[in-house]
Amino acid sequence: MSKKNALLIVLPVMFGFFIMGFVDLIGTAINYVKTDLSVNDTTANLLSLSCFLWFLILSVPTGFLMNRFGRKNAVLISFVITLFGLLLPFFLYKNGQSKIDFSVIFIAFMFIGIGNTIIQVALNPLVTNVVSGDRLTGTLTLGQFVKALASWLGPNVAAWLAASVFGWKYVFLIFAAITLLAALWLFFTPIPEEGEKNQISFAATFSLLKDKKILMFFIGILVLVGVDVGLSATLPKYLMEKCPTIADISHADQLKSYYYFIVRALGAFAGGILLMKVSERPFYIISTLLVTAGLALMLLSKTEWSILTATVIIALGYSNLFAIIFSQALKHLPSKANEISSLLIVGVSGGAIATLLGIVSDAFGTQWAAMAVIAFIWLYMIGLISAIRKN
Secondary structure, three states: OOHHHHHHHHHHHHHHHHHHHHHHHHHHHHHHHHHHHOOOHHHHOHHHHHHHHHHHHHHHHHHHHHHHHOHHHHHHHHHHHHHHHHHHHHHHOOOOOOOOHHHHHHHHHHHHHHHHHHHHHHHHHHHHHHOOHHHHHHHHHHHHHHHHHHHHHHHHHHHHHHOOOOOOOHHHHHHHHHHHHHHHHHHOOOOOOOOOOOOOOHHHHHHHHHOHHHHHHHHHHHHHHHHHHHHHHHHHHHHHHHOOOOOOHHHHHHHHHHHHHHHHHHHHHHHHHHOOOOOHHHHHHHHHHHHHHHHHHHHHOOOHHHHHHHHHHHHHHHOOHHHHHHHHHHHHOHHHHHHHHHHHHHHHHHHHHHHHHHHHHHHHOOHHHHHHHHHHHHHHHHHHHHHOOOO
């Protein structure tokens, strides 16, 4: 296969990571819904439960779906479900003018969560269909770069729309149009089929947790996603709490997008290139320590510049960790790629921790308490260093 033809096959697969990034709209939605409907953190953060619960319920069944219909078709199904979830609030959410508004957003993120569960389970193994093993970690990291671009785009487009005559909910329509284009692009792209499909089951999939390393990687994904979603939901409110000059949620959300998501995107892009050439273990150690230092600074910060500096440090460290853990697990048991992907994506349900953070911040009356919980949970990632091997 020529390099040109190979690129034409890889590109629509990689663009799937952009659609995967739409799930990070949850942090932005939580903050706008809290303002629109005048609800507390506990209620607003329930949206994260509606979205991320499905990673716990449907990740393993998605493995069955891949086995039955193939990885590409599973990704296409995820696009259709995501499209429906994105269109629902555009047509039915009235920005606080209706009693059913919270229910509409809650149900919308249910579908977005279901679609995102399927795409996260199916897309990573699909990458192995079009990329050789020695470039897998770097490619998955570049996928996280593409995902981070979508994560950055959401808060900025929402803020721009919130200041216009349209309203922030039009971000759902824009993302729906992009999802439709992505689905058509992938549909018309021929993808090499995976080899012989082995029969899998719930018991066989969860039995992988008996493997010590797979168990450690699974918990690592739980922690990674919990910290990411928790930070995304908490940071804008933390900025407003610590910095009286930031009184507008759109401003705070935009700061998060620039200093967290765009830095994460740049870090993932650089990491994707470096991980093609350097060992994963030292990269993981440095990245984990960076996040630890950033969280410590975050807890000590009292000014806007120090909070944003801490955010940049966290974003740089975080940007490559998901891909490293995922590729480590796939390399550990390559013959079980579908099962491992299903199992690890169950760990994305860790994003539901935002619900707990809302309860904590309401109970203590400060966003600092939620940040402290995030920092405490992160300590597990230091212990995971022992499971990371060199390339």
